[in-house]
Amino acid sequence: MxxxxxxxxxxxxxxxxxxxxxxxxxxxxxxxxxxxxxxxxxxxxxxxxxxxxxxxxxxxxxxxxxxxxxxxxxxxxxxxxxxxxxxxxxxxxxxxxxxxxxxxxxxxxxxxxxxxxxxxxxxxxxxxxxxxxxxxxxxxxxxxxxxxxxxxxxxxxxxxGSPFVLQFTKLNIESKTTDLQSKLYVNTQVKQDDFSLDIDELLFVKADGNYIELTKSNGSEITTELKRISLTQFETQITAYPHFFRCHRTYLVNMFKIEKIAGNSQGYLLSFNETNVKVPVSRKQIDSFNSCYEQLRSKYTA
Known part of the structure; x- marks a missing residue:
């Protein structure tokens, strides 16, 4: 061997x-x-x-x-x-x-x-x-x-800690079961920078100063877009979508797109099928992350 x-x-x-x-x-x-x-x-x-x-x-x-x-x-x-x-x-x-x-x-x-x-x-x-x-x-x-x-x-x-990592299974949720519109219009501080977004394609969002990076997947291609809006401002406009969670001070993640979780009580790393990028869940957010996952699983997979 x-x-x-x-x-x-x-x-x-x-x-x-x-x-x-x-x-x-x-x-x-x-x-x-x-x-x-x-x-x-x-x-x-x-x-x-x-x-x-x-x-x-x-x-x-x-x-x-x-x-x-x-x-x-x-x-x-x-x-x-x-x-x-x-x-x-x-x-x-x-x-x-x-x-x-x-x-x-x-x-x-x-x-x-x-x-x-x-x-x-x-x-x-x-x-x-x-x-x-x-x-x-x-x-x-x-x-x-x-x-x-x-x-x-x-x-x-x-x-x-929580045995959550060992028990995690992907939230296989179809968009039609969420009763939420997939199209979202996002307002920025400068009107010409406003943009529309297909929320179902969004994997995660990363803060970059006063900008954000949107990482999206349409099933066959990964794209990353830079938009002039802070992560906090963007987060306030998607409160109607409970499956988006602020897992870290610089990351917002689509809970429906997570494929795998690794880690322990010191923090998690989230994986996605479409990209090799790992998104961290900070130690302070672990309990809230676990709670959000359980609520989504109860609501949409019951």
């Missing part, structure tokens, strides 16, 4: 994880510090020759736990600052996460190497052998802890 990596899964945009956000970072770092310290005290996973120790084993474990915790905090605080300056709060992928975690593990390994003289009395402290061992040990332990924390996080998110 060949080895396969789902590259698409790695590069799709997802919401920036809450665990790395500044408001939650101290909590995440504290958990990491406590777990590493407990693990080192209980299992002594890497060989330590007692006569070489300059201090009690507890303090050695304390330093080995404190170092990666501090690096994790400083690294992601710096990253948060840079992302904020570049206005990249929403832009994140699993590939980026794995790359940053790898960088943190390398830095943690270097830190463990540089403090060897402080905690060990060994003439070979500055050898390439110990440099390699410290980086290798950090990667082995770091990957283990990362997987453990991700699985724990997924478990608790599932406990407090």
């Amino acid at each position: 060949g080895f396969y990596i789902n590259k698409e899964h790695l590069i799709h945009d997802i919401e920036y994880p809450a665990r790395y956000q500044s408001k939650n970072l101290l909590k995440s770092v504290t958990i990491v510090f406590a777990l590493i310290l407990m693990f080192l005290l209980l299992f002594r996973p890497f060989g330590v020759y007692d006569p070489e120790m300059r201090m009690h084993y507890f303090f050695i474990c304390f330093l080995h736990a404190l170092s990666p915790a501090l690096i994790l905090f400083v690294y992601f605080e710096g990253l948060n600052y840079i992302r904020k300056r570049k206005n990249e709060i929403e832009n994140w992928t699993l590939l980026k996460e794995y790359s940053h975690i790898g960088a943190v593990l390398v830095l943690a390994g270097l830190s463990s190497f540089f403090m060897r003289d402080l905690i060990y009395n060994n003439a070979g402290n500055w050898s390439w052998r110990y440099l390699w061992e410290e980086i290798r040990n950090c990667f082995v332990a770091g990957i283990f802890f990362y997987l453990f924390l991700r699985l724990s996080s997924f478990y608790f998110e599932s406990k407090k």
Whole structure:
């Protein structure tokens, strides 16, 4: 059997994880510090020759736990600052996460190497052998802890979240059953920019400053149109169509056109048959999104 990596899964945009956000970072770092310290005290996973120790084993474990915790905090605080300056709060992928975690593990390994003289009395402290061992040990332990924390996080998110994603089925609604006209005339602030729209063809709408991008499908062709009207102004003119939902600060989606949903309590990604573009549902909107879906299903598929 060949080895396969789902590259698409790695590069799709997802919401920036809450665990790395500044408001939650101290909590995440504290958990990491406590777990590493407990693990080192209980299992002594890497060989330590007692006569070489300059201090009690507890303090050695304390330093080995404190170092990666501090690096994790400083690294992601710096990253948060840079992302904020570049206005990249929403832009994140699993590939980026794995790359940053790898960088943190390398830095943690270097830190463990540089403090060897402080905690060990060994003439070979500055050898390439110990440099390699410290980086290798950090990667082995770091990957283990990362997987453990991700699985724990997924478990608790599932406990407090909704099983909606697993139960989702497409809302197969014919336009004639909605009792709503498919043609809509949209008024803008400038009369010559007013336009008509076939609402049944609309997949989703994306905000672009004072403009919106309308992504439509007529069954065989995808088209995108730019219109001079804000997303909020457009939203107020389609209130008669309850199957359009503001799932994100920059997106409005046609619930009848959604084919698939992926995600968890941190956010969803909506897929459509006609395009590879994924539309995000922000974490704050998940409950409202689920409620809207259930109401539409009850009304039109009962």
